[in-house]
Amino acid sequence: MDEILACEDTRAKSLLLQCCCAPCSSHCLTVLEDKISITAYYYNPNITDRTEHDKRAEELKRLVGILNSEFPGADIEYAEGPFEPEKFFEVARGLEQEPERGARCAKCFELRLRETARKAKAEGYDYFATTLTLSPLKDARLINEIGERIAREEGVSWLCSDFKKKEGFKHSVELSDKYGLYRQDYCGCPFSKRGN
Numbered sequence: 001m002d003e004i005l006a007c008e009d010t011r012a013k014s015l016l017l018q019c020c021c022a023p024c025s026s027h028c029l030t031v032l033e034d035k036i037s038i039t040a041y042y043y044n045p046n047i048t049d050r051t052e053h054d055k056r057a058e059e060l061k062r063l064v065g066i067l068n069s070e071f072p073g074a075d076i077e078y079a080e081g082p083f084e085p086e087k088f089f090e091v092a093r094g095l096e097q098e099p100e101r102g103a104r105c106a107k108c109f110e111l112r113l114r115e116t117a118r119k120a121k122a123e124g125y126d127y128f129a130t131t132l133t134l135s136p137l138k139d140a141r142l143i144n145e146i147g148e149r150i151a152r153e154e155g156v157s158w159l160c161s162d163f164k165k166k167e168g169f170k171h172s173v174e175l176s177d178k179y180g181l182y183r184q185d186y187c188g189c190p191f192s193k194r195g196n
């Protein structure tokens with residue numbers, strides 16, 4: 001990610017950033033806000049509980065408002081995809097017992113990134129990316145492999161990242177405390193809630 005942003009002036013470019021939740025997005029948005037024009041895109045059909053889904057969406061929207069006030073010129077936009085848990089259950093079928101970081105998660109990443117890439121392509125964004133690489137529980141190498149493959153298939157550029165580097169996760173915890181963000185204690189799908 002640093003390499004792409006460093007080798008060209010991206011301030012006039014646009015990024016559709018798939019955001020899983022406000023806490024993870026806090027670090028990602030603050031490191032990117034002065035480098036590229038960002039739309040924070042909440043698309044998470046893996047969060048199949050409607051109350052939880054909407055709570056995380058509202059918290060992300062609140063965070064975007066805070067950052068736009070705190071960083072003059074940030075101008076981060078917010079967009080929300082549909083609530084469609086049936087799409088998650090379809091890709092997770094037969095993988096319900098997989099542990100976190102297993103085969104179900106790869107399908108879950110693909111579902112969210114495919115939709116983000118298609119929206120980015122349809123709406124003329126220069127790049128798409130995700131906040132998912134922030135979590136120490138998620139494999140950034142796998143996420144980037146999936147993102148790059150989808151980029152080739154959908155014809156839109158992937159912004160490679162590993163947001164957990166340079167103490168990104170620690171920074172997200174600090175920002176979550178600072179802004180009083182809701183921090184959920186499970187990844188999102190009902191199988192992760194069960195403690196798999």
Ligand code: SF4
Binds near residue numbers: 106
């Ligand atoms: S544990 Fe998280 S990444 Fe894995 S399938 Fe469930 S919601 Fe998706």
